[in-house]
Amino acid sequence: MYYLRKLDCFFSTRNFIVNLCSSMCLFGVFTFILSHLVLVIIYEDLQMPLSNLIFSKHNRIGDPVVSS
Incomplete structure (x- = not known):
């Protein structure tokens, strides 16, 4: 009974x-x-490529990203 309780x-x-x-x-x-x-x-909402959203950390969201 004790082992059953333990189980x-x-x-x-x-x-x-x-x-x-x-x-x-x-x-x-x-x-x-x-x-x-x-x-x-x-x-x-932004209608911009996701890579621009990820890689443009210095730009504010909504600013156009200028690619050279």
Whole structure:
């Protein structure tokens, strides 16, 4: 009976860890999708190539990027 109780405790702990990992995975997927949506909204709003948005750190967003 004692070992059965220990086994039950172990399985409940493992279940908690599995639930924690799955919820963290879902949270990661959710934030990944949300960040991509925000990036797409910024891209659609600015109507400029994404490389200009990434590589022109010295320019303010909205200023035309002059490529030489």
